[in-house]
Every structure is written in structure tokens, then in C-alpha cells.
Amino acid sequence: xxxxNRQVPGPFVWCxxxxxxxxxxxxxxxxxxxxxxxxxxYHGYAVELSDKGxxxxxxxxxxxxxxxxxxxxxLILGSLTDLRVVPMRLATxxxxxxxxxxxxxxxxxxxxxxxxxxxxxxxxxPFAGVTFGLALTEVPAMLxxxxxxxxxxxxxxxxxxxxxxxxxxxxxxxxxAYAFFVLxxxxxxSAVWGRQNYLVAVLALxxxxxxxxxxxxxPWLLITVITCGLSVVLYRxxx
Numbered sequence: 001x002x003x004x005n006r007q008v009p010g011p012f013v014w015c016x017x018x019x020x021x022x023x024x025x026x027x028x029x030x031x032x033x034x035x036x037x038x039x040x041x042y043h044g045y046a047v048e049l050s051d052k053g054x055x056x057x058x059x060x061x062x063x064x065x066x067x068x069x070x071x072x073x074x075l076i077l078g079s080l081t082d083l084r085v086v087p088m089r090l091a092t093x094x095x096x097x098x099x100x101x102x103x104x105x106x107x108x109x110x111x112x113x114x115x116x117x118x119x120x121x122x123x124x125x126p127f128a129g130v131t132f133g134l135a136l137t138e139v140p141a142m143l144x145x146x147x148x149x150x151x152x153x154x155x156x157x158x159x160x161x162x163x164x165x166x167x168x169x170x171x172x173x174x175x176x177a178y179a180f181f182v183l184x185x186x187x188x189x190s191a192v193w194g195r196q197n198y199l200v201a202v203l204a205l206x207x208x209x210x211x212x213x214x215x216x217x218x219p220w221l222l223i224t225v226i227t228c229g230l231s232v233v234l235y236r237x238x239x
Contacts, residue, residue, distance in 0.1 A: 017119035021097050024123065028089045028133055038064070039085060039135050045071035046083055059234070066137045067234050069194030073140040088135035095139045096122070096132035102146040109153055141194025145201065148187030152208060152223065155180030156216060181219045185226025192231040199231055 035043065041064040049071040052058045062068065073095070074081065074088055081087035100119040107118065122128065131138045158177035191198040202224060209216040 013117045013120050017100075017117075017123070020120060020123040021093070024093055024129075024132065025090060028093055029086065031086060031089060031133070033084070033086050035085060036134055037130070037136070042066070042070055042137055043083070043085060043088070043135065046074035046078065046088075049075050050078065050083075064137075066195055067193040069140050069144065069190055070137040072193075074135070085135055089133060092135055092139045093132045095143045096128075099139065099143045099146040102143070102150050106146075106150045106153055109150075109157060137194055141191045141198055144187045144194060145191040145198055148184045148191060149208075151180045151187060152184035152219075155184065155219060156209070156211075159216065159219065160211065178219070178222070181222050182226065185223040186230070188223065188227040189230035192227065193234055196234070199227075202227055 045062065045064075045068060048058060048061070049068065054068070059068065074083065074091065077088075077091050081091055097119060100122040103122075104118045123132075130136070131142075155177045158174055158180065162174055162177070188198070188201060191201070205224060205227075206215075206220060209220040
């Protein structure tokens with residue numbers, strides 16, 4: 001990414017990203033209106049959620065291994081897509097691009113030089129088209145995890161900034177920072193509710209809380225407890 005940004009002007013990279021996004025939206029808009037691949041399994045997640053609401057019965061009757069985040073996301077967007085498969089695919093692509101934009105913002109916050117190529121490069125990932133081009137479950141979870149990491153880093157930067165400026169011993173950190181930590185925990189749990197393999201992120205979380213000021217124990221505990229606590233609800237045997 002650094003090499004690309006040194007060789008290619010930033011505005012060109014953004015133009016390339018916009019081109020890929022518009023081209024993919026055009027291709028998706030022209031895609032068949034019938035279900036493709038695993039869409040047949042997941043489309044009903046949103047329809048049944050609209051009919052039944054979130055209940056034990058709804059969770060018990062999910063017909064595929066992934067959780068209900070897909071249903072939540074597309075139910076929220078239902079007024080725009082009318083739960084029709086091609087508009088749902090277009091919505092998936094928008095969520096995919098938003099995930100990449102969240103990563104760009106995240107890298108900018110931690111002062112990585114020229115992170116703008118992320119959006120363009122994300123469309124070049126092998127087999128990414130199956131992810132952003134169909135109404136499947138990966139992208140809502142990807143978006144939740146990306147924005148969750150963004151909220152986590154924002155909270156840590158606020159705490160770090162507070163540590164540099166505070167003069168009075170024992171003064172509590174900003175409440176706003178902990179609001180970001182709570183949001184991060186909720187979003188990580190949402191990612192798990194979309195794709196259960198995101199639960200392994202809990203094992204990687206401690207790395208994000210280590211800095212030259214030590215280990216941020218309380219924020220780590222808060223996010224881990226929220227993520228694991230809400231994930232347990234999904235893993236529970238509802239039979």
C-alpha cells in the first residue's frame with residue numbers, strides 16, 4: 001500500500017476506487033434477479049425477521065449456520081430495497097465500500113501515510129466479488145467489525161490524549177471514551193451475530209490495548225465482556 005501511494009498520486013487512487021465502485025454497482029444492477037449461490041438460504045432471514053420479530057422461535061428456526069445480523073441489516077434497509085434480491089446486492093456493495101472507508105479512516109487516525117488506496121485495493125482482492133456482489137452474510141459482519149475497530153481505536157486515542165493532558169491524580173478518563181468502548185463491544189458482538197468466526201477476534205483484542213503507557217486493562221475487559229456476553233446468547237442451545 002505504501003509503495004502504491006508513492007508511485008501513484010492520491011487523487012488518482014480515489015478516482016480508481018470510485019471507478020471500481022461504479023463499475024461493480026453497474027454489473028450488480030444488471031445481474032439476474034433470481035437467487036444465486038447461497039442467497040436462497042439467507043434471503044428468508046430478513047423476511048422472517050420482519051414477520052416474527054427477534055424471538056427464540058426466530059433464532060431456533062434459522063436454516064443456515066450464520067447468525068441473524070444479515071436479517072437485521074436488510075430489514076433496516078428494506079424501505080429502500082423492498083427485500084428484492086438485486087437491490088439487496090447493491091446494498092451489500094455499499095456496505096462493502098463503507099467497510100473499506102472505515103479502514104481508511106482508522107489508518108488515518110493512527111497516522112499511517114496515504115491510506116487512500118485501501119478502497120481501490122479492496123476491490124482487487126481475489127474472490128471479493130462473491131462477497132460484495134451478492135446478497136450474502138459476510139459484508140454486514142465485515143462492516144460491524146470494521147466500525148467496531150474504528151470505535152475502539154478512537155476510544156484508546158481519547159484515553160491516551162487524556163493521559164498526556166491530565167494533571168490531577170485520580171481524575172477519571174473522559175466518559176466519551178468509554179462510550180466508544182461500549183460501542184466497539186456491541187459492534188464486535190454484532191459481527192459475531194453475523195459470522196461466528198469473528199469470535200476469534202477476542203483472542204487478538206489484547207494486542208490493540210498495549211501501548212508505551214502499558215496495558216489498558218479496564219477498556220479491554222469492558223469490550224471483551226460485552227462481546228463474549230452477547231455472543232453467548234447466540235451460541236446458546238435454544239432447543
